Amino acid sequence: MTVGLVFVSHSSKIAEGLVDLARQMAPDVPLVAAGGMDDGGIGTSFGLVTDAIARAEAGDGVIILCDLGSAILTADTALDFLDDDARSRVSIVDAPLVEGGVAAAVAAQTGDDRDGVAAAARTAVPAA
Amino acid sequence: MTVGLVFVSHSSKIAEGLVDLARQMAPDVPLVAAGGMDDGGIGTSFGLVTDAIARAEAGDGVIILCDLGSAILTADTALDFLDDDARSRVSIVDAPLVEGGVAAAVAAQTGDDRDGVAAAARTAVPAA
Amino acid sequence: MSLGAEWMIDWVRTSAAVIADHRVELITLDREIGDGDHGENMDRGFSAVLAKLDDLPADALPADVLKLVATTLISTVGGAAGPLYGTAYLKAAGAVAGRVELDGGALAALLRAARDGIVLRGKAESGDKTMVDAWTPAVNAADAAVGQDAGAAAVLAAAAAAAEQGAVATEPLIARKGRASYLGERAIGHRDPGAQSTALLLRAAADVAGGVAAP
Amino acid sequence: MSLGAEWMIDWVRTSAAVIADHRVELITLDREIGDGDHGENMDRGFSAVLAKLDDLPADALPADVLKLVATTLISTVGGAAGPLYGTAYLKAAGAVAGRVELDGGALAALLRAARDGIVLRGKAESGDKTMVDAWTPAVNAADAAVGQDAGAAAVLAAAAAAAEQGAVATEPLIARKGRASYLGERAIGHRDPGAQSTALLLRAAADVAGGVAAP
Ligand SMILES: Nc1ncnc2c1ncn2[C@@H]1O[C@H](COP(=O)(O)OP(=O)(O)O)[C@@H](O)[C@H]1O
Ligand SMILES: Nc1ncnc2c1ncn2[C@@H]1O[C@H](COP(=O)(O)OP(=O)(O)O)[C@@H](O)[C@H]1O
Ligand SMILES: [Mg+2]
Ligand SMILES: [Mg+2]
Ligand SMILES: [Mg+2]
Ligand SMILES: [Mg+2]
Numbered sequence: 001m002t003v004g005l006v007f008v009s010h011s012s013k014i015a016e017g018l019v020d021l022a023r024q025m026a027p028d029v030p031l032v033a034a035g036g037m038d039d040g041g042i043g044t045s046f047g048l049v050t051d052a053i054a055r056a057e058a059g060d061g062v063i064i065l066c067d068l069g070s071a072i073l074t075a076d077t078a079l080d081f082l083d084d085d086a087r088s089r090v091s092i093v094d095a096p097l098v099e100g101g102v103a104a105a106v107a108a109q110t111g112d113d114r115d116g117v118a119a120a121a122r123t124a125v126p127a128a
Numbered sequence: 129m130t131v132g133l134v135f136v137s138h139s140s141k142i143a144e145g146l147v148d149l150a151r152q153m154a155p156d157v158p159l160v161a162a163g164g165m166d167d168g169g170i171g172t173s174f175g176l177v178t179d180a181i182a183r184a185e186a187g188d189g190v191i192i193l194c195d196l197g198s199a200i201l202t203a204d205t206a207l208d209f210l211d212d213d214a215r216s217r218v219s220i221v222d223a224p225l226v227e228g229g230v231a232a233a234v235a236a237q238t239g240d241d242r243d244g245v246a247a248a249a250r251t252a253v254p255a256a
Numbered sequence: 257m258s259l260g261a262e263w264m265i266d267w268v269r270t271s272a273a274v275i276a277d278h279r280v281e282l283i284t285l286d287r288e289i290g291d292g293d294h295g296e297n298m299d300r301g302f303s304a305v306l307a308k309l310d311d312l313p314a315d316a317l318p319a320d321v322l323k324l325v326a327t328t329l330i331s332t333v334g335g336a337a338g339p340l341y342g343t344a345y346l347k348a349a350g351a352v353a354g355r356v357e358l359d360g361g362a363l364a365a366l367l368r369a370a371r372d373g374i375v376l377r378g379k380a381e382s383g384d385k386t387m388v389d390a391w392t393p394a395v396n397a398a399d400a401a402v403g404q405d406a407g408a409a410a411v412l413a414a415a416a417a418a419a420e421q422g423a424v425a426t427e428p429l430i431a432r433k434g435r436a437s438y439l440g441e442r443a444i445g446h447r448d449p450g451a452q453s454t455a456l457l458l459r460a461a462a463d464v465a466g467g468v469a470a471p
Numbered sequence: 472m473s474l475g476a477e478w479m480i481d482w483v484r485t486s487a488a489v490i491a492d493h494r495v496e497l498i499t500l501d502r503e504i505g506d507g508d509h510g511e512n513m514d515r516g517f518s519a520v521l522a523k524l525d526d527l528p529a530d531a532l533p534a535d536v537l538k539l540v541a542t543t544l545i546s547t548v549g550g551a552a553g554p555l556y557g558t559a560y561l562k563a564a565g566a567v568a569g570r571v572e573l574d575g576g577a578l579a580a581l582l583r584a585a586r587d588g589i590v591l592r593g594k595a596e597s598g599d600k601t602m603v604d605a606w607t608p609a610v611n612a613a614d615a616a617v618g619q620d621a622g623a624a625a626v627l628a629a630a631a632a633a634a635e636q637g638a639v640a641t642e643p644l645i646a647r648k649g650r651a652s653y654l655g656e657r658a659i660g661h662r663d664p665g666a667q668s669t670a671l672l673l674r675a676a677a678d679v680a681g682g683v684a685a686p
Contacts, residue, residue, distance in 0.1 A: 009149075011145030011146065011148050013142065013148065014226060017163070021137075021142065024170060024507060025507075037334040038334075042148055042152060045334065067227065067230075068227070068435070069434065070335055070339075073339040073340065077330055077343065080343075096224030096225070097226045098142060098225045099195065099196070100224075102196065106653040120653075152291035166549075171549030171550055172553075173546075174554070175546055197650070201553075201554040201592060202554050205557065205592065238439065238442050
């Protein structure tokens with residue numbers, strides 16, 4: 001089991017593409033896209049984020065990455081609606097979505113815990 | 129006319145989704161996706177990047193944003209193959225793809241020049 | 257005079273109608289300094305609320321109505337306004353929990369809780385060119401009215417007038433939160449869409465209360 | 472003994488065959504510390520090169536062959552190896568421009584230019600656990616062989632042996648460039664896929680030259 005990741009984007013394509021990209025280096029990590037509104041339009045969805053958190057939880061907690069500010073507001077709100085136990089195992093990390101998402105996925109794949117995965121996301125710099 | 133933007137990602141979905149997202153705040157900016165390999169698979173394409181640069185050039189130059197390191201290598205190589213004149217009006221900016229891309233798009237929309245757009249991309253922080 | 261669930265439901269219905277009427281105006285404001293969807297977002301949210309109002313039990317309290325609005329906006333708005341207004345209505349519900357009738361003091365407390373919820377969620381300060389710049393004057397005006405023993409309708413009228421002034425007063429500001437913060441000085445001269453929708457919602461509250469109080 | 476366009480074309484054909492044969496090995500190495508596509512990328516690239524070889528004019532020079540490989544790899548590989556090897560072959564072409572036959576000294580210069588191209592493109596230093604760690608020992612070994620008046624085939628054989636050792640020597644390293652750099656200490660114990668493909672390509676060069684030189 002590993003830490004799970006949720007990618008919250010205003011665009012369903014961005015979130016799904018990031019799952020594809022991160023999957024290559026993290027085949028065993030629960031990577032869940034929560035992009036776009038319920039109808040697929042540009043925006044964020046409380047419902048999609050809430051569901052994604054549940055799907056990403058494989059027992060070792062969940063890290064959420066967001067694109068823009070309103071995605072963070074949506075994710076924060078989703079956390080508020082979790083019960084205390086679930087809530088305690090989820091955190092939102094302030095990191096660039098794609099670059100941080102790939103770094104976080106690799107860290108989760110190699111067994112890092114939630115703090116380690118969050119740190120990997122935050123320190124992500126484009127690797128060349 | 130405004131500065132044009134090229135989004136180079138390993139994923140066509142990420143690049144296209146970012147065009148959709150940035151388009152909302154930058155309806156008049158040439159925003160061009162260069163994601164994935166020629167066959168749509170995960171990777172980067174010299175040809176797609178080269179074409180995207182040409183399409184993004186509306187007379188005021190082009191800023192390129194990339195996701196991972198190998199995307200930067202591909203973009204750098206594409207620049208090497210441009211003629212000196214075209215080359216002099218294109219730069220790759222080291223910024224988070226999505227967050228920097230949106231900030232760069234807004235800066236371009238409001239008439240910033242290439243340096244201004246690059247600076248906006250680099251200083252992008254998630255706005256909440 | 258005090259206001260109960262009936263007023264609250266009326267307020268919500270009128271809010272939905274007012275938002276629908278001002279959809280294009282809010283879109284236009286948001287297009288200037290944002291992504292142009294605020295009118296669409298708010299209309300989507302309040303249309304969804306309207307569709308759910310009939311599910312409320314006959315003995316619903318004001319807080320139940322506010323909670324329904326909160327959860328529906330959170331689930332449907334799709335932009336920053338969703339979590340922000342959603343949290344506002346949720347905290348407002350908490351402030352009047354259990355109450356059947358709301359007097360001026362209760363309404364002022366409701367507004368303050370709503371504003372605090374928005375600040376808690378979005379971390380904006382006064383002057384950041386957000387909806388907070390409509391809410392905070394509204395809350396202060398409502399408190400002042402309560403201090404002068406104003407009735408429920410007068411408290412809401414004071415809040416609505418202050419919110420409208422607050423919305424106008426966002427025009428010269430630079431944004432430090434939300435999408436408009438991307439624009440730096442270029443946001444100057446444009447009214448914040450969320451402050452404007454706040455003014456519309458509080459005006460609706462006052463209008464409906466005035467209608468209730470008048471006859 | 473020196474080597475011309477025929478050898479160069481043979482080298483390219485053999486490279487394509489060797490890469491195809493080691494596709495799974497390179498994928499497996501890249502799966503350990505990268506994204507698992509290096510074998511696929513290289514095979515895609517060299518298959519595309521093969522398909523274009525027949526387009527070369529009969530009087531093509533070695534540099535023309537190298538340029539064809541360069542542009543084809545750049546256009547088709549799809550991963551970091553594309554711009555890196557592409558630049559390598561391009562700079563190699565520049566180093567032997569106009570020459571019909573390549574002696575040991577010219578081959579050493581070709582290898583050095585290729586390595587410099589990779590470093591120019593990717594900014595990796597020795598010890599960063601990249602293909603540079605196979606190229607640099609190869610370049611040094613080729614120079615040393617030239618210093619001892621070795622012929623073309625012997626220069627390539629020295630380079631190939633050094634590249635193979637260099638590839639093995641990436642195993643204990645931590646990566647500071649490329650995707651493996653995400654792994655920190657966890658890259659230790661794994662061979663760099665690009666260093667391994669470099670060893671395969673240089674071994675192919677030596678083998679083909681040995682075959683040419685032998686009879
Ligand atoms: N952090 C924040 N705090 C308070 N209000 C905010 C914040 N961010 C955005 N807003 C408000 O939200 C409004 C925009 O709402 P909307 O257009 O629905 O969302 P989005 O920006 O996600 O498209 C802004 O006009 C502003 O009033
Ligand atoms: N900056 C760099 N400098 C030199 N070599 C590099 C660099 N980045 C990556 N490489 C090489 O590229 C190889 C990976 O190639 P490949 O798998 O085709 O690309 P990608 O990592 O984009 O999937 C690595 O094993 C390494 O040898
Ligand atoms: Mg908006
Ligand atoms: Mg929006
Ligand atoms: Mg690879
Ligand atoms: Mg790859």
